Amino acid sequence: MLPETVPARSDMSKQRGEKGARVPRVVAQLDAALFGRRWFVIDASNVRVPRVDVATLEQGLTLIGKGSAASVVGRLRDGVCVVDVDVAGEAGHAIAEDVARWCDRAALWHLVRPSGGADGRHHVFVAHNGQLEELKTYAASVRARFGVSTPNVDVRSAVRPLSTPHRCGGWTRPYGDLRAALRSLPEITPASPRPATRSAVGAVTPETPRPRRRRPLPREWQEYLRAGTLPRIGGQDRSRSTYELICTGAMVRAGFDVEAAWEAIQVAHPSAMSKARASRRRWVRAVWNRAVRDMDAAAPEYAVDDQVMAAVEQGRARLEEVMWSLPARRRPALLLVGHHLLDRIERTQQMRVPCPERDLVVETGITDRKTIRSVLQLLHGRLGVLDTTTFQPARSAQTSYEFVIDTAPEQGVREIPPPRIHTPSRARPAVAGLLSLGYATRYGGLSRGVQSR
Numbered sequence: 001m002l003p004e005t006v007p008a009r010s011d012m013s014k015q016r017g018e019k020g021a022r023v024p025r026v027v028a029q030l031d032a033a034l035f036g037r038r039w040f041v042i043d044a045s046n047v048r049v050p051r052v053d054v055a056t057l058e059q060g061l062t063l064i065g066k067g068s069a070a071s072v073v074g075r076l077r078d079g080v081c082v083v084d085v086d087v088a089g090e091a092g093h094a095i096a097e098d099v100a101r102w103c104d105r106a107a108l109w110h111l112v113r114p115s116g117g118a119d120g121r122h123h124v125f126v127a128h129n130g131q132l133e134e135l136k137t138y139a140a141s142v143r144a145r146f147g148v149s150t151p152n153v154d155v156r157s158a159v160r161p162l163s164t165p166h167r168c169g170g171w172t173r174p175y176g177d178l179r180a181a182l183r184s185l186p187e188i189t190p191a192s193p194r195p196a197t198r199s200a201v202g203a204v205t206p207e208t209p210r211p212r213r214r215r216p217l218p219r220e221w222q223e224y225l226r227a228g229t230l231p232r233i234g235g236q237d238r239s240r241s242t243y244e245l246i247c248t249g250a251m252v253r254a255g256f257d258v259e260a261a262w263e264a265i266q267v268a269h270p271s272a273m274s275k276a277r278a279s280r281r282r283w284v285r286a287v288w289n290r291a292v293r294d295m296d297a298a299a300p301e302y303a304v305d306d307q308v309m310a311a312v313e314q315g316r317a318r319l320e321e322v323m324w325s326l327p328a329r330r331r332p333a334l335l336l337v338g339h340h341l342l343d344r345i346e347r348t349q350q351m352r353v354p355c356p357e358r359d360l361v362v363e364t365g366i367t368d369r370k371t372i373r374s375v376l377q378l379l380h381g382r383l384g385v386l387d388t389t390t391f392q393p394a395r396s397a398q399t400s401y402e403f404v405i406d407t408a409p410e411q412g413v414r415e416i417p418p419p420r421i422h423t424p425s426r427a428r429p430a431v432a433g434l435l436s437l438g439y440a441t442r443y444g445g446l447s448r449g450v451q452s453r
Helices: 025-034 057-063 090-105 132-146 178-184 220-227 241-255 259-266 274-278 280-298 306-324 326-346 358-366 369-379 431-441
Strands: 011-015 020-022 035-042 071-077 082-086 110-113 122-127 153-156 352-354 385-389 402-404
Touching: 020 025, 025 035, 025 178, 035 057, 057 071, 057 352, 071 082, 082 090, 082 132, 090 110, 090 122, 090 132, 110 178, 132 153, 153 274, 220 241, 241 259, 241 280, 259 274, 259 280, 274 280, 306 326, 306 369, 326 352, 326 358, 326 369, 358 369, 369 385
Parallel strands: none
Antiparallel strands: 011 020, 035 071, 082 122, 082 153, 110 122, 352 402, 385 402
């Protein structure tokens, strides 16, 4: 292992890191040379702190310890990458030295820094001089020799800078003579374009999803990104690709664009989205673009009404409150019917929607109309108003009961839209069945089933 060199006192700058500790000037200079201008802060669970803009590294350092900000992550300049060795113990030390020796043989500038997560874990910064694909190939061979997965030895473009503390505390000093490393660092410029190759010709453009309100991911997918915990999903396919596709679809539904989704993947737990993180190009082509097409096809485009969307969000919160007041066996039917009513309001951007029992049978999969009828009565006065006066027996094909949610429930003012003539619509069974399964399993599943009465 290369010896650690302590910078002289004259190398100490006024830039401060963890808890006001001074950062060596040479470390700050290396950060300036290695990193670009894109920064964000993460919390102690390795999740990006939302709605925090970071213009410079110096500004990011001042945010550490404030609120949930625990450290700063930056994007490396073109021409620089980092090999993240997330293996503890002697094996981690051996892998870091192995990568450093490969860089020596390839005459590439490199710098090794203990990551601070555990003994043996390291970051190897490399000025790859256009040999990025060769480095990735070598990293794959290292994984095969040591029997570890991609998250354990990963080539990345975003990492914690040298001057920032680990998210769990503690600042780690890089190995070697840092002044010599700074003097020998080549000028970092974007690599010259190579002759057109098969992969270059097949460049992929990420598709743009339709506009959606930005909202937090569902709790189970937040936990997946934060801790790598696999959520419960339906079907027989439990492969890593399936989880990554569903998670990407959840990001699309939550209003993420491709850059926001990719940044969430970059800072995710090592065991989460590992296949996607290995290749952005493959993820965009095979996962992101597919998720965008599927999500946009499942929900027709509509002009978003902020007042309607706010009312729907409040309605979902009230529905969850009602759910916990019921016995466990009645909750699945309540959630299926309630969420489908709110989905229809969101799709149509109308506060008043038809709710014929025949349509709800198709949408929810609940074949017992008595169960649907009892749920509608239960939701009346709690989630909204069930207007039974709109149904006209003589015009049964054009009229039905209608469900209404308030336009301003938070102020306690009831503004119920007037009834209108309509033809009750039918949802597509394939999409409706998938949504039904999702709503029920999210709150305890259909383990007991929805019994007909």
